[in-house]
Structure formats: C-alpha cells, structure tokens
Amino acid sequence: MPPRTRKRPAASGAEDSDSTTSSKRSRTNDPSNNAADEAPANIANAANAANGNTNNNGGNADLPRLPRRDRWSPASVSGNLDTDFRNNMRNPARAREFLCYCKPSILGEDDDDDEWEDEDEDEDEEHRKGDEKEGENGDVVELEDVKKRCDHGRTCICGKPAAAHPDHPWCMTRAGRQLVFQCHVQSQIRCPDNFDAYTYNDHTGRGILQVLQNLLLDYDEADDDWFRQWAVCETIVEILPRDAFSPLFQIDGSDDLMVAVEMVGLLFLSMLARLEREGQLSPDSEVRDLAAVMGLYIELADCLSEVGLDPELDSEEDAPPEKNQKKETSGKARKAAYKYKKGTWPRLIAAYAAKHNITLTGRLPKLDAKLASGEFAALPLPPTTRDTWGWKKTLKKYTRDNGVPFFENGLGPVTIGGDSLDLTSWTSAERKEVSFNGKDPLGPRQRKAIRDGLVVMLG
Numbered sequence: 001m002p003p004r005t006r007k008r009p010a011a012s013g014a015e016d017s018d019s020t021t022s023s024k025r026s027r028t029n030d031p032s033n034n035a036a037d038e039a040p041a042n043i044a045n046a047a048n049a050a051n052g053n054t055n056n057n058g059g060n061a062d063l064p065r066l067p068r069r070d071r072w073s074p075a076s077v078s079g080n081l082d083t084d085f086r087n088n089m090r091n092p093a094r095a096r097e098f099l100c101y102c103k104p105s106i107l108g109e110d111d112d113d114d115e116w117e118d119e120d121e122d123e124d125e126e127h128r129k130g131d132e133k134e135g136e137n138g139d140v141v142e143l144e145d146v147k148k149r150c151d152h153g154r155t156c157i158c159g160k161p162a163a164a165h166p167d168h169p170w171c172m173t174r175a176g177r178q179l180v181f182q183c184h185v186q187s188q189i190r191c192p193d194n195f196d197a198y199t200y201n202d203h204t205g206r207g208i209l210q211v212l213q214n215l216l217l218d219y220d221e222a223d224d225d226w227f228r229q230w231a232v233c234e235t236i237v238e239i240l241p242r243d244a245f246s247p248l249f250q251i252d253g254s255d256d257l258m259v260a261v262e263m264v265g266l267l268f269l270s271m272l273a274r275l276e277r278e279g280q281l282s283p284d285s286e287v288r289d290l291a292a293v294m295g296l297y298i299e300l301a302d303c304l305s306e307v308g309l310d311p312e313l314d315s316e317e318d319a320p321p322e323k324n325q326k327k328e329t330s331g332k333a334r335k336a337a338y339k340y341k342k343g344t345w346p347r348l349i350a351a352y353a354a355k356h357n358i359t360l361t362g363r364l365p366k367l368d369a370k371l372a373s374g375e376f377a378a379l380p381l382p383p384t385t386r387d388t389w390g391w392k393k394t395l396k397k398y399t400r401d402n403g404v405p406f407f408e409n410g411l412g413p414v415t416i417g418g419d420s421l422d423l424t425s426w427t428s429a430e431r432k433e434v435s436f437n438g439k440d441p442l443g444p445r446q447r448k449a450i451r452d453g454l455v456v457m458l459g
Contacts, residue, residue, distance in 0.1 A: 063090045071217065071418045075451045076425035077189050078418075081182050082214075083453070088178075089228075095175040096227050098162035098288045102150040103170055106241040106299050107363070162288055169361055171289050173227070176234030183239050185455065186211045190421045191247075195441040197423070197434040205251035207421040212236070212248070212260060213402075214417035219267055220395055226274050230287060233271050236264055237296045241303055249307045256402065261309050263398055265345030266389055268297050272352045273388035281356050294349055295362035301346035311343045340389055351379035424450055 066086050072079030089095040153159035162171035172180075190207025192199050215232050222228035239245050251257060275281040275290070283291075301311040350367055353360050354376040360367065370376060382388050403414035419425040428440045428447065435441055446456050 066090065071214070071415065073419050073422075073425040076419045076422050077450060077455050078186055078214075078422045078425065080450065080453050080455050081185060084455075085178060085182055089175045092225075092227070095173065095231070097174045098171045099174055099177055100157045100160045100162050100165050100168050100171050101177065102156050102158055104241075104292075104296055105238055106296055106303060170292060172234045172238070172293075173231050173289075175228065175231035176238070179231055179235040180238050183211055183215070183235060184244060185457065186214070186422070187244055189424050189456070192423065192434065195423050195431065195434075196436050197431065197441065198436070199434050202251045203421060205247040205249075208245050208248040209251065209256070209260060210417060210419075210421050212240075212264075216263055216267060216395065216398075217417045219271075220392070226271075226278055226280075229271055229274065233268055234289065234293055236267070237293060237300050240264075240300060249309075258309055259398065259402065261304055261311060262342055262345075263394070265297075265301070265311055266340065266391060266394055269340070269345055269348055269389045270387070270391035272349065273382070273384055276352070276356075277384045277388075281352065281358070283356070283358055291353075291358050292361040294353055294358065295360035295364055295367075297349055298346045298360070298364060298367055299362050311346050347376065347379060348381065350376045351381055354379075355381060424456060 066083070068079055068083045072082065150156045150158060157165060157168060159177075162168065187204075187208050188194055190210065191204040193204070215236055219229050219232040222232065240248075249257065272281060272294075275285070275287065280287055281290070304311060350360075350371065352358070354371060354374070360371075387393075399416050400414060403416045404420075405414060423431060424442065428442070431440045431442065432438055440447075442450075442456065450456060
C-alpha cells in the first residue's frame with residue numbers, strides 16, 4: 001500500500017462508513033459492529049494522558065479554549081492529543097516551568113536496566129550508601145551507592161522543579177516534557193504492528209517523519225512566543241535518539257531523511273538567532289537548559305553521522321574567510337556572505353556558544369578541544385534579523401518539495417505533517433482492509449472515545 005495523502009473533504013453530519021469509497025470523516029457513531037468492543041487499547045482523557053494531569057486544569061480554567069488545528073482529521077488521536085496539549089499549556093507560567101529529568105536519551109536509555117542479572121536485585125535496590133548488609137562471610141558491610149534507575153518520577157528526580165535542584169544538570173520546560181510524551185503516543189498510533197495490521201514497509205518510519213514534520217509546523221506557528229518554540233527544540237533533540245524513533249532512520253529514500261535533518265538543524269539555528277534577538281542567548285538566560293540543549297544538538301549531529309547522515313562538526317565549508325580577503329560591505333553582498341551552507345549547523349551552534357561565552361553541557365571532547373582553541377570564535381555568524389537564517393522561506397520550499405495534497409482527491413494546498421498515517425484517523429473500513437483478521441482493531445467503544453476527543457493508548 002502506498003503512502004496515503006492527507007484526508008478527505010469533511011461533510012457535516014457524515015458517518016464513518018464501512019465502504020472503502022466513502023469520502024467523509026465523522027464525529028457520529030460508527031455503524032460497524034463487526035469488531036469486538038474491547039480492542040487492544042486503553043482509553044484515557046487526552047489532557048491527563050498527554051500532560052500528566054489528574055483532575056488538574058493547570059490554571060487554565062479562566063483562559064479561552066483553543067480550537068482544533070486544521071491539519072488534523074475531525075476525529076483522530078493525533079488531533080485530540082495536540083488540542084488538549086495546547087489547551088493545557090495555555091498558562092505561560094505552567095508551560096515554562098523547568099522540571100528535572102534523570103538524563104537525556106542521547107546519553108543512553110534505561111529501558112534495558114530492568115533486566116538486571118543480579119538475583120538479589122529486588123533486595124539490593126532498596127539499599128543506598130550507608131546502609132548495612134550481611135556479606136558472604138557473615139560480616140556486616142556498608143554498601144556503596146546502588147545504581148538508581150529512572151522510574152519517571154516515582155522515586156527519581158524526574159518531574160521535580162529545577163529551581164529546587166539547581167545542581168542537577170538536566171531539565172526541560174513542562175511543555176517540552178509533555179510534548180516528548182505526546183510524540184511517543186503519536187509514533188505508536190502510526191505503527192501498523194500496534195494494530196495487528198500491515199500497510200507497507202515504511203509506514204512506521206514515514207509516520208515518525210510525519211510526527212517530526214508536525215513539530216516543524218508547531219515551531220513555525222509559535223512565532224509569537226519564543227518559549228513555545230524552545231519547547232519544540234527541547235522535544236526534537238530528546239526524541240530523535242530514542243529507540244522508539246529508530247524506524248525513521250530505516251526508511252527508503254535517504255534524501256528525504258537528509259533534508260529533514262537539515263530542517264532540524266536550520267530550525268535550531270533559527271531558534272538561537274531568535275534568542276539572540278530577545279537578549280536570551282547568554283550564560284544567565286531565562287532558558288535554564290540553554291547550554292545543555294545546545295550541547296545535545298551537537299551530540300545529535302554526531303549520532304546522525306553514525307547512521308550515514310553527516311551534518312559534520314569538522315566541515316570545512318563554513319571556514320572563516322582568509323585574512324587578506326576583501327570584505328564586502330553592501331547589503332546584498334553581506335546577505336550573500338551569510339548564506340547557510342548545508343551540513344554546517346553543528347559548527348554554527350558551537351560558534352554561537354563561543355560568541356556568547358556559553359559553556360556547553362554533554363560528552364563533547366572533540367568540541368571542547370576546538371572551543372578551547374578559539375577556532376569557533378572566528379566563524380562568521382549573520383547579523384540578527386527578523387528571520388536570520390531564512391527559516392520561513394526554507395520551510396515553504398520544504399513543504400512544496402515534500403508535501404502532499406491536503407485532500408485525498410488531490411485537491412487543496414500541498415502540506416506536510418498532519419495525521420494521514422495515524423491509523424486512528426482512518427475509517428473502520430480502511431483499518432479492516434489492512435488488518436490481519438479482517439476486523440477493525442478498534443472497537444465501537446474506542447472509536448466513539450476518539451470522536452469524543454479522548455486518547456486511545458496502545459499496549
């Protein structure tokens with residue numbers, strides 16, 4: 001099955017028909033009764049599931065509710081997640097609060113830590129430095145620190161206010177933290193395996209690319225609030241190294257992936273230029289995790305080079321001009337001198353750090369040596385403008401070259417992102433067509449919940 005296009009033209013009062021030729025999306029009850037009511041999915045309130053709330057409006061009760069964005073189908077988990085996330089984060093003070101987390105995913109995930117080989121795992125886990133335990137020869141010994149695993153805030157530091165733990169190196173905004181969780185759900189509902197279905201080999205990878213494209217759109221649409229843009233930057237650098245997002249790097253068509261990687265780099269350069277314009281690109285910035293995220297993007301570039309994508313830290317394309325080179329002073333020449341060159345964004349991030357005396361965080365021995373030498377301080381950076389790196393123009397070109405028509409009939413503007421690869425946005429008939437057993441993996445109860453704005457959690 002080839003990749004799907006966007007969505008069908010919506011019609012008022014439409015029903016979710018079992019006919020594969022149906023051209024309507026629906027919020028009404030699905031008439032299909034061929035699937036079991038209990039499908040392999042759990043239903044959760046979108047705000048609670050995506051934002052970690054329990055009967056907590058986050059101080060948003062008096063704020064006007066934001067509408068569903070046009071990029072979503074009338075009924076889909078993707079749209080439900082996004083709508084409730086945006087409404088839950090309407091309170092700026094809440095969205096901008098910095099929360100600790102154990103460590104970034106790029107430094108290694110703890111998923112495999114559950115498989116400890118020690119037979120006394122459960123007992124040893126209870127002990128910490130200073131506790132006593134009987135040794136093999138019967139002597140009482142004092143224990144050293146036992147490795148403390150991340151349990152997502154039950155006992156670890158995750159979710160605790162960064163202001164109360166100023167020495168902990170890793171934190172991110174509440175909005176960024178919840179957007180990371182949302183992206184995990186977004187990737188799950190774009191994986192046919194989770195629905196006991198098969199479409200085509202790259203569906204999951206292309207689905208994750210769609211999730212990334214939605215983040216590009218989120219960043220662009222948040223132009224009036226640079227803190228919201230920062231949350232998107234935090235999210236991208238946290239999700240891409242995770243195992244759950246690895247299908248993205250296995251899709252056919254490396255050019256598509258390389259262009260997407262360049263868009264990520266350009267997005268972050270645009271963010272740094274915006275922070276510079278706002279007076280926030282400094283060691284004492286309001287952005288508490290600025291140095292950490294800058295370092296993590298350079299780490300990300302190093303990881304990408306290991307999978308055949310090469311935004312090279314050592315690229316010579318952006319080397320500073322020769323000392324005897326005549327400087328151009330005209331506006332046109334000055335603009336041309338700072339034209340972005342592909343693959344140079346890791347070095348340019350480092351140049352911003354050197355320019356503003358920001359000490360980067362992470363495992364960056366190669367970068368540390370170059371920073372110490374002062375090499376990056378000599379790299380040319382463009383003067384700050386409304387759109388320093390031409391992000392808006394580049395996104396339009398990326399959309400034109402990589403988008404698809406908004407509607408399945410080929411009509412409407414060419415767009416990227418959306419939820420066409422989210423199987424919860426499909427009709428019951430469409431899911432039956434690709435299901436292994438010929439039944440809709442979502443039962444009537446789940447389909448109604450999605451139409452009512454709730455989230456179906458898989459697994």
